[in-house]
Amino acid sequence: MTSVHAGRDISVDIIRGIAIILVVLGHSNRGQMETMAIAPANLQFLDFIVYAVHMPVFFFVSGYFTFVSLSKRKKSIFLRSRISNIVWPYCLWSIIYCFVGHVMSSLTHVHHMVAWHQILLIGWQPI
Template sequence: MKKDSQSNISHSRSRNLYLDVAKGIAIILVVFGHNIQYGSFECNNEDFFENPLFIAIYSFHMPLFMLISGYLFCHSIKSYSWSQNVKSRFTKLVLPIIIWNSIYLFIMDAHKNIWEGSDIPLGSQLVSYLGAIWFLWAIFWCSMASLVVHRYFNDNIIAYVSLGLFALLLPGVLGISLYVYMYPYFVIGYLFNKYGLTNKIASLGNKIRVILSLLLFGAFVGLYMSYTKEDYIYISGTGIIKNLKQLEPELDLHQLSIDIFRYAIGLIGAICALIIIRVTYKHIGKNTSMLLGKIG
Protein backbone atom coordinates (compact mmCIF):
# COMPACT_ATOMS: atom_id res chain seq x y z
CA MET A 1 0.00 0.00 0.00
CA LYS A 2 2.81 2.37 0.89
CA LYS A 3 4.57 1.67 -2.40
CA ASP A 4 1.35 2.32 -4.31
CA SER A 5 0.90 5.62 -2.47
CA GLN A 6 4.45 6.69 -3.25
CA SER A 7 3.97 5.66 -6.88
CA ASN A 8 0.80 7.77 -7.16
CA ILE A 9 2.57 10.78 -5.63
CA SER A 10 5.49 10.36 -8.04
CA HIS A 11 3.10 10.06 -10.99
CA SER A 12 1.22 13.17 -9.86
CA ARG A 13 4.45 15.15 -9.56
CA SER A 14 5.54 13.96 -13.02
CA ARG A 15 2.21 15.00 -14.50
CA ASN A 16 2.38 18.38 -12.77
CA LEU A 17 5.90 18.94 -14.13
CA TYR A 18 4.68 18.05 -17.62
CA LEU A 19 1.88 20.60 -17.34
CA ASP A 20 4.25 23.21 -15.91
CA VAL A 21 6.60 22.60 -18.84
CA ALA A 22 3.68 22.98 -21.25
CA LYS A 23 2.68 26.28 -19.57
CA GLY A 24 6.29 27.44 -19.73
CA ILE A 25 6.44 26.71 -23.45
CA ALA A 26 3.13 28.54 -23.97
CA ILE A 27 4.52 31.60 -22.17
CA ILE A 28 7.68 31.50 -24.29
CA LEU A 29 5.49 31.34 -27.41
CA VAL A 30 3.65 34.46 -26.19
CA VAL A 31 6.96 36.30 -25.85
CA PHE A 32 8.17 35.01 -29.21
CA GLY A 33 4.94 36.05 -30.90
CA HIS A 34 5.18 39.55 -29.43
CA ASN A 35 8.77 39.73 -30.62
CA ILE A 36 7.61 39.01 -34.17
CA GLN A 37 4.91 41.65 -33.81
CA TYR A 38 6.86 44.45 -32.14
CA GLY A 39 10.45 43.55 -32.91
CA SER A 40 10.32 43.94 -36.68
CA PHE A 41 9.46 46.52 -39.31
CA GLU A 42 6.24 44.58 -39.96
CA CYS A 43 4.65 46.14 -36.85
CA ASN A 44 3.81 49.46 -38.51
CA ASN A 45 1.91 48.03 -41.46
CA GLU A 46 0.53 44.93 -39.70
CA ASP A 47 2.28 42.58 -42.11
CA PHE A 48 3.11 40.39 -39.12
CA PHE A 49 -0.45 39.03 -39.36
CA GLU A 50 0.67 37.29 -42.56
CA ASN A 51 3.87 35.91 -41.03
CA PRO A 52 3.62 32.06 -41.21
CA LEU A 53 5.28 31.58 -37.82
CA PHE A 54 3.10 34.25 -36.23
CA ILE A 55 0.00 32.51 -37.60
CA ALA A 56 1.16 29.15 -36.26
CA ILE A 57 1.83 30.55 -32.78
CA TYR A 58 -1.31 32.65 -32.47
CA SER A 59 -3.58 29.91 -33.75
CA PHE A 60 -3.10 27.81 -30.60
CA HIS A 61 -0.79 29.29 -27.93
CA MET A 62 -3.47 30.97 -25.77
CA PRO A 63 -5.93 28.07 -26.17
CA LEU A 64 -3.10 25.83 -24.93
CA PHE A 65 -2.57 28.06 -21.90
CA MET A 66 -6.30 28.12 -21.10
CA LEU A 67 -6.71 24.36 -21.52
CA ILE A 68 -4.00 23.81 -18.92
CA SER A 69 -5.44 26.49 -16.63
CA GLY A 70 -8.87 24.85 -16.73
CA TYR A 71 -7.37 21.41 -16.16
CA LEU A 72 -5.49 22.60 -13.08
CA PHE A 73 -8.47 24.57 -11.76
CA CYS A 74 -10.36 21.30 -11.45
CA HIS A 75 -7.92 20.35 -8.66
CA SER A 76 -8.78 23.58 -6.86
CA ILE A 77 -12.52 22.95 -7.06
CA LYS A 78 -12.02 19.44 -5.70
CA SER A 79 -9.76 20.58 -2.87
CA TYR A 80 -11.22 23.89 -1.68
CA SER A 81 -14.57 25.42 -0.83
CA TRP A 82 -16.47 27.95 -2.93
CA SER A 83 -15.35 30.89 -0.79
CA GLN A 84 -11.74 29.70 -0.69
CA ASN A 85 -11.63 29.43 -4.47
CA VAL A 86 -13.15 32.88 -4.98
CA LYS A 87 -10.68 34.40 -2.51
CA SER A 88 -7.77 32.54 -4.11
CA ARG A 89 -8.72 33.62 -7.64
CA PHE A 90 -9.10 37.23 -6.53
CA THR A 91 -5.80 37.41 -4.65
CA LYS A 92 -3.80 35.53 -7.30
CA LEU A 93 -5.29 37.13 -10.40
CA VAL A 94 -7.19 40.37 -9.77
CA LEU A 95 -4.94 41.89 -7.12
CA PRO A 96 -1.77 41.52 -9.24
CA ILE A 97 -3.60 43.17 -12.15
CA ILE A 98 -4.70 46.10 -9.98
CA ILE A 99 -1.29 46.53 -8.34
CA TRP A 100 0.86 46.30 -11.47
CA ASN A 101 -1.51 48.36 -13.61
CA SER A 102 -1.66 51.04 -10.90
CA ILE A 103 2.13 51.19 -10.80
CA TYR A 104 2.30 51.32 -14.59
CA LEU A 105 -0.31 54.06 -14.88
CA PHE A 106 1.36 56.08 -12.10
CA ILE A 107 4.69 55.92 -13.94
CA MET A 108 3.09 56.77 -17.28
CA ASP A 109 1.12 59.65 -15.78
CA ALA A 110 4.25 61.01 -14.11
CA HIS A 111 6.14 60.72 -17.40
CA LYS A 112 3.38 62.57 -19.25
CA ASN A 113 3.26 65.34 -16.65
CA ILE A 114 7.02 65.82 -16.34
CA TRP A 115 8.12 65.43 -19.97
CA GLU A 116 5.05 66.38 -21.97
CA GLY A 117 3.02 68.52 -19.57
CA SER A 118 -0.17 66.56 -20.19
CA ASP A 119 -2.38 64.01 -18.42
CA ILE A 120 -3.44 60.55 -19.49
CA PRO A 121 -7.18 60.66 -20.34
CA LEU A 122 -9.42 58.70 -17.97
CA GLY A 123 -10.71 56.65 -20.90
CA SER A 124 -7.20 55.48 -21.73
CA GLN A 125 -6.66 54.50 -18.09
CA LEU A 126 -9.85 52.43 -18.10
CA VAL A 127 -8.86 50.69 -21.33
CA SER A 128 -5.47 49.90 -19.79
CA TYR A 129 -7.12 48.35 -16.73
CA LEU A 130 -9.46 46.26 -18.86
CA GLY A 131 -6.99 45.29 -21.54
CA ALA A 132 -3.58 44.92 -19.89
CA ILE A 133 -2.66 41.38 -18.87
CA TRP A 134 -6.00 40.37 -20.35
CA PHE A 135 -5.30 36.65 -20.03
CA LEU A 136 -5.36 36.98 -16.23
CA TRP A 137 -8.79 38.57 -16.50
CA ALA A 138 -9.81 35.71 -18.82
CA ILE A 139 -8.69 33.08 -16.31
CA PHE A 140 -10.51 34.91 -13.52
CA TRP A 141 -13.84 35.21 -15.32
CA CYS A 142 -13.65 31.67 -16.69
CA SER A 143 -12.92 30.43 -13.16
CA MET A 144 -15.92 32.33 -11.78
CA ALA A 145 -18.18 30.94 -14.52
CA SER A 146 -16.98 27.40 -13.80
CA LEU A 147 -17.52 27.87 -10.06
CA VAL A 148 -21.10 29.02 -10.66
CA VAL A 149 -21.94 26.11 -12.97
CA HIS A 150 -20.22 23.67 -10.61
CA ARG A 151 -22.12 24.92 -7.55
CA TYR A 152 -25.57 25.62 -8.95
CA PHE A 153 -25.79 23.25 -11.92
CA ASN A 154 -23.59 20.37 -10.73
CA ASP A 155 -21.21 20.76 -13.69
CA ASN A 156 -24.02 20.16 -16.15
CA ILE A 157 -22.49 20.21 -19.62
CA ILE A 158 -25.64 21.77 -21.10
CA ALA A 159 -25.19 24.68 -18.66
CA TYR A 160 -21.59 25.17 -19.80
CA VAL A 161 -22.59 25.07 -23.47
CA SER A 162 -25.54 27.41 -22.91
CA LEU A 163 -23.32 29.93 -21.15
CA GLY A 164 -20.81 29.76 -24.00
CA LEU A 165 -23.51 30.26 -26.64
CA PHE A 166 -24.94 33.20 -24.70
CA ALA A 167 -21.46 34.75 -24.53
CA LEU A 168 -21.17 34.47 -28.32
CA LEU A 169 -24.24 36.68 -28.64
CA LEU A 170 -22.62 39.52 -26.71
CA PRO A 171 -21.13 42.40 -28.71
CA GLY A 172 -17.34 42.20 -28.72
CA VAL A 173 -16.57 45.31 -26.68
CA LEU A 174 -14.17 46.15 -23.82
CA GLY A 175 -12.20 42.95 -24.24
CA ILE A 176 -15.27 40.70 -23.99
CA SER A 177 -14.29 38.99 -27.25
CA LEU A 178 -11.06 37.74 -25.71
CA TYR A 179 -12.89 36.24 -22.72
CA VAL A 180 -15.52 34.65 -24.95
CA TYR A 181 -12.73 33.20 -27.08
CA MET A 182 -10.93 31.68 -24.08
CA TYR A 183 -13.98 30.30 -22.23
CA PRO A 184 -14.48 27.01 -24.15
CA TYR A 185 -10.83 26.00 -23.79
CA PHE A 186 -10.88 26.60 -20.04
CA VAL A 187 -14.07 24.56 -19.65
CA ILE A 188 -12.78 21.73 -21.85
CA GLY A 189 -9.60 21.54 -19.78
CA TYR A 190 -11.64 21.53 -16.57
CA LEU A 191 -14.02 18.79 -17.76
CA PHE A 192 -11.14 16.79 -19.20
CA ASN A 193 -9.69 16.55 -15.70
CA LYS A 194 -13.03 16.07 -13.92
CA TYR A 195 -13.97 13.03 -15.98
CA GLY A 196 -10.46 11.53 -16.02
CA LEU A 197 -10.18 11.55 -19.80
CA THR A 198 -6.37 11.58 -19.61
CA ASN A 199 -6.37 8.10 -18.09
CA LYS A 200 -8.99 6.89 -20.56
CA ILE A 201 -6.88 8.05 -23.50
CA ALA A 202 -3.78 6.49 -21.94
CA SER A 203 -5.64 3.18 -21.75
CA LEU A 204 -6.04 3.11 -25.52
CA GLY A 205 -3.56 1.04 -27.47
CA ASN A 206 -0.44 2.69 -28.87
CA LYS A 207 -1.60 2.09 -32.44
CA ILE A 208 -4.91 3.88 -31.84
CA ARG A 209 -3.18 6.80 -30.13
CA VAL A 210 -0.71 7.15 -33.02
CA ILE A 211 -3.52 7.12 -35.60
CA LEU A 212 -5.53 9.71 -33.65
CA SER A 213 -2.43 11.88 -33.28
CA LEU A 214 -1.70 11.76 -37.01
CA LEU A 215 -5.31 12.66 -37.80
CA LEU A 216 -5.11 15.65 -35.44
CA PHE A 217 -1.82 16.84 -36.92
CA GLY A 218 -3.25 16.49 -40.42
CA ALA A 219 -6.34 18.45 -39.42
CA PHE A 220 -4.21 21.21 -37.89
CA VAL A 221 -2.10 21.53 -41.04
CA GLY A 222 -5.24 21.73 -43.17
CA LEU A 223 -6.77 24.42 -40.95
CA TYR A 224 -3.47 26.29 -40.77
CA MET A 225 -3.30 26.46 -44.56
CA SER A 226 -6.76 28.05 -44.56
CA TYR A 227 -5.98 30.64 -41.86
CA THR A 228 -6.48 34.25 -42.92
CA LYS A 229 -6.04 37.64 -41.27
CA GLU A 230 -9.77 37.74 -40.60
CA ASP A 231 -9.49 34.69 -38.36
CA TYR A 232 -7.49 36.54 -35.69
CA ILE A 233 -9.60 37.32 -32.64
CA TYR A 234 -8.04 40.80 -32.66
CA ILE A 235 -9.39 41.45 -36.15
CA SER A 236 -12.85 39.90 -36.26
CA GLY A 237 -13.71 39.66 -32.56
CA THR A 238 -16.89 37.83 -31.58
CA GLY A 239 -20.58 38.60 -31.42
CA ILE A 240 -22.77 36.66 -33.83
CA ILE A 241 -25.72 39.05 -33.59
CA LYS A 242 -25.40 42.14 -35.80
CA ASN A 243 -27.43 45.33 -36.23
CA LEU A 244 -28.15 45.58 -32.51
CA LYS A 245 -27.73 49.36 -32.54
CA GLN A 246 -30.37 49.62 -35.23
CA LEU A 247 -32.67 47.39 -33.12
CA GLU A 248 -32.79 44.94 -36.02
CA PRO A 249 -30.92 41.91 -34.62
CA GLU A 250 -29.78 39.42 -37.21
CA LEU A 251 -27.65 36.28 -37.00
CA ASP A 252 -24.22 36.91 -38.53
CA LEU A 253 -23.45 33.56 -40.15
CA HIS A 254 -20.10 34.77 -41.45
CA GLN A 255 -18.96 35.70 -37.95
CA LEU A 256 -20.25 32.36 -36.66
CA SER A 257 -18.20 30.49 -39.27
CA ILE A 258 -15.09 32.44 -38.20
CA ASP A 259 -15.73 31.59 -34.54
CA ILE A 260 -16.18 27.89 -35.29
CA PHE A 261 -13.00 27.82 -37.39
CA ARG A 262 -11.04 29.68 -34.72
CA TYR A 263 -12.23 27.37 -31.94
CA ALA A 264 -11.41 24.30 -34.03
CA ILE A 265 -7.85 25.26 -34.96
CA GLY A 266 -7.18 26.49 -31.42
CA LEU A 267 -8.33 23.25 -29.80
CA ILE A 268 -6.69 20.94 -32.31
CA GLY A 269 -3.46 22.96 -32.27
CA ALA A 270 -3.35 22.97 -28.47
CA ILE A 271 -3.88 19.20 -28.32
CA CYS A 272 -1.14 18.66 -30.92
CA ALA A 273 1.21 20.84 -28.86
CA LEU A 274 0.41 18.82 -25.72
CA ILE A 275 1.11 15.59 -27.60
CA ILE A 276 4.50 16.87 -28.79
CA ILE A 277 5.41 18.15 -25.32
CA ARG A 278 4.26 14.91 -23.69
CA VAL A 279 6.44 12.82 -26.00
CA THR A 280 9.54 15.02 -25.84
CA TYR A 281 9.70 16.70 -22.43
CA LYS A 282 11.35 13.73 -20.70
CA HIS A 283 14.13 13.80 -23.30
CA ILE A 284 15.06 17.48 -23.10
CA GLY A 285 17.10 17.20 -19.94
CA LYS A 286 16.20 17.62 -16.29
CA ASN A 287 17.59 21.16 -15.98
CA THR A 288 15.72 22.37 -19.06
CA SER A 289 12.50 20.76 -17.83
CA MET A 290 12.88 22.38 -14.42
CA LEU A 291 13.57 25.77 -16.03
CA LEU A 292 10.51 25.52 -18.27
CA GLY A 293 8.49 24.34 -15.28
CA LYS A 294 9.51 27.40 -13.27
CA ILE A 295 8.58 29.68 -16.16
CA GLY A 296 5.16 28.00 -16.23
Protein backbone atom coordinates in the same frame (compact mmCIF):
# COMPACT_ATOMS: atom_id res chain seq x y z
CA MET B 1 3.90 9.47 -20.22
CA THR B 2 3.47 11.72 -17.18
CA SER B 3 6.32 12.39 -14.81
CA VAL B 4 5.32 13.24 -11.26
CA HIS B 5 7.89 14.67 -8.87
CA ALA B 6 6.82 15.20 -5.24
CA GLY B 7 3.15 15.46 -6.22
CA ARG B 8 3.85 17.85 -9.10
CA ASP B 9 2.92 16.97 -12.68
CA ILE B 10 6.04 17.89 -14.66
CA SER B 11 4.29 17.37 -18.00
CA VAL B 12 2.09 20.40 -17.26
CA ASP B 13 5.23 22.44 -16.52
CA ILE B 14 6.68 21.35 -19.86
CA ILE B 15 3.49 22.38 -21.67
CA ARG B 16 3.53 25.76 -19.91
CA GLY B 17 7.21 26.21 -20.77
CA ILE B 18 6.51 25.54 -24.45
CA ALA B 19 3.62 28.03 -24.38
CA ILE B 20 5.87 30.67 -22.76
CA ILE B 21 8.50 30.12 -25.46
CA LEU B 22 5.75 30.55 -28.08
CA VAL B 23 4.72 33.86 -26.47
CA VAL B 24 8.30 35.14 -26.66
CA LEU B 25 8.60 33.91 -30.24
CA GLY B 26 5.29 35.55 -31.16
CA HIS B 27 6.24 38.92 -29.68
CA SER B 28 9.69 38.79 -31.30
CA ASN B 29 8.17 37.85 -34.64
CA ARG B 30 5.61 40.68 -34.46
CA GLY B 31 8.37 43.13 -33.57
CA GLN B 32 10.34 41.96 -36.59
CA MET B 33 7.30 42.26 -38.86
CA GLU B 34 6.59 45.81 -37.65
CA THR B 35 10.05 46.96 -38.79
CA MET B 36 9.37 45.81 -42.34
CA ALA B 37 7.23 47.59 -44.92
CA ILE B 38 5.85 44.24 -46.10
CA ALA B 39 6.32 41.18 -43.91
CA PRO B 40 7.36 38.01 -45.74
CA ALA B 41 4.76 35.24 -46.00
CA ASN B 42 6.80 32.92 -43.77
CA LEU B 43 6.74 35.44 -40.88
CA GLN B 44 3.00 35.96 -41.36
CA PHE B 45 2.46 32.19 -41.31
CA LEU B 46 4.59 31.85 -38.16
CA ASP B 47 2.54 34.63 -36.56
CA PHE B 48 -0.68 32.79 -37.42
CA ILE B 49 0.55 29.45 -36.04
CA VAL B 50 2.02 30.89 -32.83
CA TYR B 51 -1.08 32.95 -31.98
CA ALA B 52 -3.40 30.07 -32.89
CA VAL B 53 -1.60 27.77 -30.41
CA HIS B 54 -0.17 29.59 -27.41
CA MET B 55 -3.32 31.20 -25.96
CA PRO B 56 -5.44 28.03 -26.23
CA VAL B 57 -2.64 26.16 -24.43
CA PHE B 58 -2.71 28.69 -21.58
CA PHE B 59 -6.51 28.43 -21.36
CA PHE B 60 -6.30 24.64 -21.28
CA VAL B 61 -3.67 24.64 -18.52
CA SER B 62 -5.63 27.26 -16.57
CA GLY B 63 -8.79 25.17 -16.84
CA TYR B 64 -6.89 22.09 -15.69
CA PHE B 65 -5.59 23.85 -12.59
CA THR B 66 -8.97 25.44 -11.89
CA PHE B 67 -10.60 22.01 -11.98
CA VAL B 68 -7.92 20.57 -9.68
CA SER B 69 -8.23 23.51 -7.25
CA LEU B 70 -12.01 23.34 -7.13
CA SER B 71 -11.92 19.60 -6.45
CA LYS B 72 -9.60 20.13 -3.45
CA ARG B 73 -11.29 23.04 -1.66
CA LYS B 74 -14.53 24.93 -1.21
CA LYS B 75 -15.62 27.34 -3.93
CA SER B 76 -15.64 30.27 -1.48
CA ILE B 77 -12.01 29.62 -0.50
CA PHE B 78 -11.06 29.24 -4.17
CA LEU B 79 -12.81 32.53 -5.03
CA ARG B 80 -11.07 34.38 -2.18
CA SER B 81 -7.70 33.04 -3.34
CA ARG B 82 -8.37 34.21 -6.92
CA ILE B 83 -9.28 37.68 -5.68
CA SER B 84 -6.16 37.96 -3.52
CA ASN B 85 -3.83 36.37 -6.10
CA ILE B 86 -5.20 37.79 -9.37
CA VAL B 87 -7.72 40.62 -8.96
CA TRP B 88 -5.90 42.61 -6.27
CA PRO B 89 -2.45 42.54 -8.01
CA TYR B 90 -4.13 43.40 -11.34
CA CYS B 91 -5.86 46.45 -9.84
CA LEU B 92 -2.72 47.54 -7.98
CA TRP B 93 -0.55 47.19 -11.10
CA SER B 94 -3.07 49.16 -13.19
CA ILE B 95 -3.01 52.03 -10.68
CA ILE B 96 0.81 52.01 -10.54
CA TYR B 97 1.02 51.87 -14.35
CA CYS B 98 -1.36 54.80 -14.72
CA PHE B 99 0.49 56.86 -12.08
CA VAL B 100 3.92 56.19 -13.59
CA GLY B 101 2.56 57.01 -17.06
CA HIS B 102 1.37 60.40 -15.83
CA VAL B 103 4.67 61.14 -14.08
CA MET B 104 6.69 60.10 -17.13
CA SER B 105 4.50 62.18 -19.45
CA SER B 106 5.68 65.29 -17.65
CA LEU B 107 9.30 64.27 -18.32
CA THR B 108 9.11 62.85 -21.82
CA HIS B 109 6.80 62.05 -24.72
CA VAL B 110 4.48 59.15 -23.84
CA HIS B 111 3.26 57.03 -26.71
CA HIS B 112 -0.10 56.21 -25.14
CA MET B 113 -1.36 58.31 -22.27
CA VAL B 114 -3.71 56.55 -19.84
CA ALA B 115 -6.47 58.78 -18.48
CA TRP B 116 -7.24 58.53 -14.76
CA HIS B 117 -10.88 57.57 -15.39
CA GLN B 118 -9.68 54.44 -17.23
CA ILE B 119 -8.80 52.95 -13.83
CA LEU B 120 -12.54 52.65 -13.18
CA LEU B 121 -12.98 50.64 -16.40
CA ILE B 122 -10.25 48.03 -15.90
CA GLY B 123 -12.78 45.27 -15.22
CA TRP B 124 -13.84 45.25 -18.87
CA GLN B 125 -11.26 47.50 -20.60
CA PRO B 126 -7.78 46.48 -19.37
CA ILE B 127 -5.04 49.09 -19.61
